[in-house]
Amino acid sequence: MQIDQNKIDGYNSQSLRKHERALTYLQGEIPHADDIIQQLGAFQIAIPSWALGTGGTRFGRFPAGGEPRNLEEKIEDIGLLHRLNRASGAISLHIPWDIPEDPAHIRALAAAHGLKFDAMNSNTFQDQPGQAHSYKFGSLQNVNRDVRKQAIEHNIEVIRHGIALGSESLTVWLSDGSCFPGQLSFRKAFENTLEGLQEIYAALPDNWKMFVEYKAFEPNFYSTTVGDWGQSYLYASKLGNKAYTLVDLGHHLPNANIEQIVSLLLMEGKLGGFHFNDSKYGDDDLTVGSIKPYQLFLIFCELVDGMNARNMQHATDLGWMIDASHNVKDPLEDLLQSVEAIQIAYAQALLVDRAKLTAAQERNDVVAAQEILQQAYRTDVRPLVAEARLRSGGVLDPLGVYRGEQVRAGLIRERGLVTIATGL
Numbered sequence: 001m002q003i004d005q006n007k008i009d010g011y012n013s014q015s016l017r018k019h020e021r022a023l024t025y026l027q028g029e030i031p032h033a034d035d036i037i038q039q040l041g042a043f044q045i046a047i048p049s050w051a052l053g054t055g056g057t058r059f060g061r062f063p064a065g066g067e068p069r070n071l072e073e074k075i076e077d078i079g080l081l082h083r084l085n086r087a088s089g090a091i092s093l094h095i096p097w098d099i100p101e102d103p104a105h106i107r108a109l110a111a112a113h114g115l116k117f118d119a120m121n122s123n124t125f126q127d128q129p130g131q132a133h134s135y136k137f138g139s140l141q142n143v144n145r146d147v148r149k150q151a152i153e154h155n156i157e158v159i160r161h162g163i164a165l166g167s168e169s170l171t172v173w174l175s176d177g178s179c180f181p182g183q184l185s186f187r188k189a190f191e192n193t194l195e196g197l198q199e200i201y202a203a204l205p206d207n208w209k210m211f212v213e214y215k216a217f218e219p220n221f222y223s224t225t226v227g228d229w230g231q232s233y234l235y236a237s238k239l240g241n242k243a244y245t246l247v248d249l250g251h252h253l254p255n256a257n258i259e260q261i262v263s264l265l266l267m268e269g270k271l272g273g274f275h276f277n278d279s280k281y282g283d284d285d286l287t288v289g290s291i292k293p294y295q296l297f298l299i300f301c302e303l304v305d306g307m308n309a310r311n312m313q314h315a316t317d318l319g320w321m322i323d324a325s326h327n328v329k330d331p332l333e334d335l336l337q338s339v340e341a342i343q344i345a346y347a348q349a350l351l352v353d354r355a356k357l358t359a360a361q362e363r364n365d366v367v368a369a370q371e372i373l374q375q376a377y378r379t380d381v382r383p384l385v386a387e388a389r390l391r392s393g394g395v396l397d398p399l400g401v402y403r404g405e406q407v408r409a410g411l412i413r414e415r416g417l418v419t420i421a422t423g424l
């Protein structure tokens, strides 16, 4: 494909001037704008290896072509995202969907793209070919000790893969539960699950964390054995100080106040990580910020406030990951949108005038408190996010560049990013 370089250069310098005007305005309005830019630059969001293919529903799947066929190609795709936005510097693997056959090679390839390995995810919600025992009636909760043992061994194997890759956390999501009243004993299911988690926990290296992910429903629809944050908190507390609760935004009953859950888990030092997505009904796995951006902002307000109260590092002390995938968008475009939505919510939360908010709360000034939050939420912080990208060597407009002629012509791998990032 022929590239009209004049067209690209013209477009970029014009956009860059527009960006600089908007940034200068914000820097004038927000005294700590540069701190926010710095914090944004440090904030990395892990991409799950399973989000790179077109998703589907049980009614169908409509792949668009060009999907990565193996782990190497998935790493290349995430590397491309990271080169564009400089905020996707980690990958989260699901075993056995993505088994690193040659860990040293995979680790080196990821490092060459500037990527680290985030949490490892085990899978005892599907039967695999050749597997001795079925998970039809659950894994760690199962009444049959052999099934439980198989699930425990699988998790320990996942930890081993993670060690070889330099990961430092294991996320356990169990689909265990029941579809009908009377199908199981809640107490026995809990006790079996706890016992299994304890065996897995015992295999964790000292510097590792274990994340216990909860989900209210699906695939079980009467009870779920790790069904809500209370149950996850109970397991995590009984397991010990390497175990934490993981919040997936799509795993709650309708209208749950997720920001309050986040606040209390942080207060107790038991929030470990996040799976970002958005939803209208259930676990819809839609693009982050596409349906309820205000809720996302409120969650980030609690994250920032709660982490500051415990002197935690925003960028590194919790696991940040996207867990979304669906069937109508190009997965890479979807992920670029998701990462940007997270950065916007984070930047807006950093804008909230905490001292004023606390003062308003202390005098029960409900209106002032709402105004303070909405003042931050209604600020267009996109120039701060773009500036953080540029300062880290990313591009002004990741989606535009990805869509543009540069990518299709392969130029992006040669010089497109550098050219655009430095403003030509």
Ligand code: PSV
Pocket: 050, 121, 173, 213, 215, 248, 275, 283, 323
């Ligand atoms: C389950 O719905 C979940 O959120 C868990 O995190 C799984 O690992 C992931 O989705 C993959 O399907």
Ligand code: MN
Pocket: 173, 213, 248, 275, 323
């Ligand atoms: Mn999840």
